[in-house]
Each structure stands twice: as structure tokens, then as C-alpha cells.
Amino acid sequence: MIESVLAPTDVVLAREPRKxxxxxxxxxxxxxxxxxxxxxxxxxxxxxxxxSIFGWKLIPRTxxxxxxxxxxMLRRFGRPEVRGANERTVLSVVIAATWYSLRLSLFGLVVGxxxxxxxxxxxxxxNLARRALLPYLVASQTVPLIALAPITVNWGGKLRPxxxxxxxxxxxxxxxxxxAFFPIAIGALxxxxxxxxxxxxxxxxxxxxxxQGFRKLRFPSAVPFLIPALKLAASLAVVGxxxxxxxxxxxxxxxxxxxxxYQDGTSDPAKVFTxxxxxxxxxxxxxxxxxxxxxxxxxxRPTEANS
Amino acid sequence: xxxxxxxxxxxxxxxxxxxxxxxSVGKSxxxxxxxxxxxxxxxxxxxxxxxxxxxIGPSGCGKSTLLRVVADLLQPTSGTLLVNGKSAKQARLDQxxxxxxxxxxxxxxxxxxxxxxxxxxxxxxxxxxxHARSKEMLELVKLPDFANHMPWQLSGGxxxxxxxxxxxxxxxxxxxxxxxxxxxxxxTREHMQAELLSICAATGTTVVFVTHSIPEAVYLSDxxxxxxxxxxxxxxxxxxxxxxxxxxxxxxxSEFYRKITEVREALRGADHxxxxxxTGARGIEDR
Numbered sequence: 218m219i220e221s222v223l224a225p226t227d228v229v230l231a232r233e234p235r236k237x238x239x240x241x242x243x244x245x246x247x248x249x250x251x252x253x254x255x256x257x258x259x260x261x262x263x264x265x266x267x268x269s270i271f272g273w274k275l276i277p278r279t280x281x282x283x284x285x286x287x288x289x290m291l292r293r294f295g296r297p298e299v300r301g302a303n304e305r306t307v308l309s310v311v312i313a314a315t316w317y318s319l320r321l322s323l324f325g326l327v328v329g330x331x332x333x334x335x336x337x338x339x340x341x342x343x344n345l346a347r348r349a350l351l352p353y354l355v356a357s358q359t360v361p362l363i364a365l366a367p368i369t370v371n372w373g374g375k376l377r378p379x380x381x382x383x384x385x386x387x388x389x390x391x392x393x394x395x396x397a398f399f400p401i402a403i404g405a406l407x408x409x410x411x412x413x414x415x416x417x418x419x420x421x422x423x424x425x426x427x428x429q430g431f432r433k434l435r436f437p438s439a440v441p442f443l444i445p446a447l448k449l450a451a452s453l454a455v456v457g458x459x460x461x462x463x464x465x466x467x468x469x470x471x472x473x474x475x476x477x478x479y480q481d482g483t484s485d486p487a488k489v490f491t492x493x494x495x496x497x498x499x500x501x502x503x504x505x506x507x508x509x510x511x512x513x514x515x516x517x518r519p520t521e522a523n524s
Numbered sequence: 525x526x527x528x529x530x531x532x533x534x535x536x537x538x539x540x541x542x543x544x545x546x547x548s549v550g551k552s553x554x555x556x557x558x559x560x561x562x563x564x565x566x567x568x569x570x571x572x573x574x575x576x577x578x579x580i581g582p583s584g585c586g587k588s589t590l591l592r593v594v595a596d597l598l599q600p601t602s603g604t605l606l607v608n609g610k611s612a613k614q615a616r617l618d619q620x621x622x623x624x625x626x627x628x629x630x631x632x633x634x635x636x637x638x639x640x641x642x643x644x645x646x647x648x649x650x651x652x653x654x655h656a657r658s659k660e661m662l663e664l665v666k667l668p669d670f671a672n673h674m675p676w677q678l679s680g681g682x683x684x685x686x687x688x689x690x691x692x693x694x695x696x697x698x699x700x701x702x703x704x705x706x707x708x709x710x711x712t713r714e715h716m717q718a719e720l721l722s723i724c725a726a727t728g729t730t731v732v733f734v735t736h737s738i739p740e741a742v743y744l745s746d747x748x749x750x751x752x753x754x755x756x757x758x759x760x761x762x763x764x765x766x767x768x769x770x771x772x773x774x775x776x777x778s779e780f781y782r783k784i785t786e787v788r789e790a791l792r793g794a795d796h797x798x799x800x801x802x803t804g805a806r807g808i809e810d811r
Contacts (some may be wrong), residue, residue, distance in 0.1 A: 413627070413629065415625045415627060415629045416629055416631070418592075418595075418597050418623070418625075419623060419625075419629060420646070421597055421616075422595055422597065422616060422621070422622075422623045423619060423642075423643045423646040423647075424616050424617045424619065424646075425646045429646055433631075433642065433645065433646075434631070437631065437633045440633070
């Protein structure tokens with residue numbers, strides 16, 4: 218009888234600490250390889266000029282102009298950006314542009330997360346704040362981003378935050394944060410309200426202050442809600458940067474680079490795909506950072522005792 | 525019904541300050557509206573320090589409400605209530621009681637030791653003192669090797685023991701328990717009852733214990749308070765006190781069964797007083 222009381226449940230086995238499985242580490246290169254095989258395979262067997270089904274052009278063209286060989290894209294990285302000029306290779310330009318957009322996206326994400334958490338805390342503390350703010354937060358996301366972008370860039374001539382000019386890059390970062398804060402605010406608000414009644418009663422029975430209850434119960438309870446919110450926020454931060462780069466004509470970024478390389482498409486079809494790869498890498502890096510944050514936040518739970 | 529509300533007389537003769545002194549306490553939800561519910565009516569009860577008192581009755585009789593009024597989680601709408609001679613609010617602010625619920629309610633992101641230390645953190649104890657205390661409490665509930673385990677690594681019975689350790693960590697003179705063993709299997713439950721008695725004997729803690737189970741109430745209690753619903757009130761108080769040497773044999777003693785019968789009949793009587801005589805006391809376990 219005592220054994221049955223003392224024995225840990227077999228749930229333990231199901232929740233062993235996560236290891237980084239070799240199999241999972243192999244999945245990413247495998248997926249990449251699969252993509253290359255599908256791309257080149259279709260290019261080999263598909264019709265050169267595409268085909269129509271029931272009058273709709275549904276089968277993509279496989280000509281070198283529409284679907285360059287992967288190897289041509291990779292080779293293009295090594296050659297100079299502009300034919301004849303022997304200054305910068307495409308690779309260095311794409312890396313610089315990706316790095317530029319990544320910094321903006323990160324900036325937008327950090328500001329968005331901070332703003333989202335702040336608003337959610339405020340709304341969870343004061344009912345009045347929730348009733349007053351929540352409808353506007355929801356409405357804020359229905360504003361089309363492209364319409365907002367030129368307005369924010371216009372601030373550059375009028376706003377002088379902290380005595381400095383409001384640069385165009387900050388307009389892009391603002392829009393990025395504007396998109397990123399929303400899932401965080403909503404996720405955190407739900408998370409802060411998620412503790413069970415008895416947990417809240419328990420803290421009341423200790424005569425804990427609101428702030429103590431927030432730190433020791435509401436915030437930790439919100440972590441499972443914050444992780445999916447963070448994933449959404451990260452991708453929205455990237456979208457915000459890339460779209461506003463295009464819409465406000467901000468140079469240096471990867472969004473802008475895709476458009477400008479696309480315009481060389483007729484003579485240099487492989488070039489645009491180098492920029493697309495840069496954009497993909499941008500998305501992957503942001504996703505990876507969030508995955509690391511996830512790992513840190515959930516890993517932090519079992520080891521919290523050491524803090 | 526009218527002849528049973530005399531326990532306040534005890535307060536007059538008792539020298540020590542009562543752990544709980546309720547005088548005509550009433551609690552209504554939505555008072556003055558059409559949805560008014562009288563959860564407690566004219567409840568008077570005095571509990572001596574060190575006493576173990578169970579509240580038993582069918583669902584809706586107000587036993588959990590009474591517990592929450594004592595805990596100052598709900599405010600009474602009438603009557604007076606003193607806990608350790610202070611207002612219930614002051615007692616709560618002073619952390620004069622610990623509380624345990626049907627669900628252990630451990631914080632899953634904290635390990636066992638840090639769960640036990642939670643009330644101490646709120647009180648502002650420093651880390652060294654907290655660690656020493658949680659270690660002591662783990663000894664008390666006989667789980668000394670589990671300080672660094674996470675709650676999900678423990679069985680239900682172990683989790684409930686940690687919850688009791690947490691409730692007692694700040695060394696409160698009063699322990700309020702709301703069906704703490706209700707979710708456990710019968711074997712674990714009997715084991716936990718014995719554990720609770722030995723913990724109370726060791727610490728001298730006063731316990732107010734809400735339960736659905738007649739044998740549990742009889743086994744554990746000095747007195748069993750029988751309540752009835754609509755409106756929630758005390759219908760009788762039965763002295764049990766099976767003695768300090770309670771063990772598994774006690775559960776087979778004729779005295780044990782006699783007291784169980786007495787409580788059951790009190791519950792039936794309470795039920796008859798409450799509504800028609802044809803139905804039995806619902807929500808009460810005979811096991």
C-alpha cells in the first residue's frame with residue numbers, strides 16, 4: 218500500500234527530459250534535398266511552356282527563365298551583382314540585405330512583445346483598461362498595413378523622438394511591432410486569466426498582493442499561451458518588415474532586393490531566386506530564435522529551483 | 525433543530541481563545557434580488573485550539589461556503605466570526621491558517637520544495653530559512669527525497685501530501701481542508717487519513733475538514749458538524765473522539781460503526797427537516 222502511494226506515476230516515462238534527437242536534426246537537410254529533387258524532377262519532365270487544363274493555365278512552365286536550375290541559382294551567388302561591374306558578389310549583397318531585415322524584424326519583435334505584454338498586464342490588472350482597450354486592439358489589426366506604411370514614413374519629417382530624426386527604418390520596425398504585438402497581447406491576456414480558481418484562492422489565502430500573484434501565478438501560467446503567440450508574432454514581424462520595405466521603398470532590405478532582382482528576371486532569371494533564398498533564411502532564423510526561446514522557457518520550468 | 529444550536533456555551537467555559545468562533549453567521553449570494561441564495565443561515569460554532577472538526581452534509585449545504593467564510597475568501601452577510609480571536613480578515617493577513625483543496629493544486633512549473641516554500645516567499649522569508657523549512661516539512665509528510673521532483677512526477681497521494689506540507693509550511697495554528705482526499709482512491713485515502721492525524725498530533729494544529737464521507741469524518745474528528753441544505757445550516761453536532769490511538773483496527777471497532785450510524789441518522793434527520801421525508805441524503809458516501 219505504501220509503495221503504491223510512494224511510486225511516481227508512469228507519467229514520468231512519458232515526460233522524460235527532451236533530448237535533441239539525431240533524427241530530428243536530419244529532417245531539415247532531408248526536406249531541403251526533397252525540395253531540390255522535386256524542383257529538378259519537375260523541371261526535367263514538365264512541359265517547357267506549361268499547359269492548360271480546361272482553359273486554365275495550371276501547369277507551370279519549366280523553361281530556364283521560369284524555373285532556373287538550382288545549381289544556376291547557387292552559381293549566381295558567386296558572381297557580381299551587376300554584369301561587368303566587378304564589385305560585390307550577389308552573395309554578399311543578399312547576406313547584407315537579409316541581415317538588415319533580420320535586425321529590423323528582431324527589433325520589431327522585441328518591441329512588439331514588450332508592448333503586447335505591457336498591454337495584457339494592464340488589461341488583466343484593470344477591468345476598465347480591458348473594456349476600453351480590447352475593442353481598439355482588435356480594430357487596430359484590421360487597418361491595412363500598406364495603407365499605414367506611407368503614413369509612418371511621413372512621420373520622418375514631423376516627429377523628432379528624443380531629438381533625433383525618425384528614420385525610415387524605424388517606420389518599418391514600427392509596422393513590424395504593430396503587427397507582432399497583437400498575438401502577444403491576446404495570448405498573454407488569456408494566459409493571465411488561465412489559473413484555476415483554487416490557485417487564485419490559495420494566493421488570496423496567503424494575503425498575497427496583486428503583483429505577487431502576478432509574478433508567482435499569473436505570469437508562469439501564461440507561458441504555455443505565450444509560446445504559440447510568440448511563433449505568430451515572429452512571422453508577423455518578418456511580414457511587417459518585408460511588406461513595409463516594399464511599400465515605403467526602404468533600400469538595403471531583403472524585401473526590396475526581391476523586387477529589384479525580379480526586374481532583372483528576363484535577362485538573369487536565377488538572380489531573383491537568390492534573394493528569395495535570403496528571405497527564406499530570414500524566416501528560418503526567426504523561427505529558430507523562437508524555437509530556442511520556447512526551449513528556454515519550458516526548459517526553465519524543471520530547473521527553476523536552481524534560480 | 526432548535527435544540528442543537530448550543531455549542532457556543534463551550535466558549536464561555538473554555539479558557540483558551542477559540543480557534544474559530546462563529547456567532548449567527550449568515551451568507552447570502554445575490555442578497556435582495558430574485559436570485560438570492562441563502563448559503564448559510566444562523567451558523568454558530570466554536571472550535572477549540574487543537575480540535576479536529578469535520579463539516580459534513582449533502583451538496584449545497586454550505587459546508588464549503590462556511591470554510592471559505594472562515595478563510596475570509598467570502599464575507600459573511602450577517603453575524604460575527606473570529607479566528608484566533610481576531611477578525612477573519614486579520615487572521616488571513618497574518619497567515620493564521622493554511623488551506624488545502626480537493627485538487628492538490630501544486631504549481632507545475634515549481635519543484636516540490638519551491639511549492640512548499642510558496643507561502644513563505646509571500647511572507648518574505650529569506651532563501652536559507654525557506655529551504656530549511658521546506659526540508660523540515662518534507663520530513664513531516666515523509667517525502668524527504670522528493671524536494672527536487674516536479675509535481676507531475678508524483679502520484680495523487682504524494683501531491684496531496686505536498687499540498688498539506690505547503691499549507692502547514694508557515695506553521696499556522698489552523699488548517700482548513702476542503703475535501704482534500706476526495707480525489708484519491710480508497711487505500712490511499714485511508715493511508716492519508718492516518719498521516720494527517722499523526723501530523724496534527726505532532727504539530728497541534730486545529731483542523732476544519734470538509735468531507736462527503738461519513739467514515740472519514742468519524743475516523744478523523746473530535747466532533748462532526750452535520751449540515752443540511754436550503755438554506756445551509758448546522759442541524760447537529762456529534763461528539764466522536766475515538767481516542768488518540770486510532771489505527772486500522774479502529775475502522776473495524778463497533779464504536780466506529782456506532783458513530784457512523786449516529787452521523788448517518790443525523791444526516792437523515794437533517795434531510796427530513798430540509799425537505800420531504802421520502803428522499804435520502806444525497807451526495808453522501810457511506811463508504
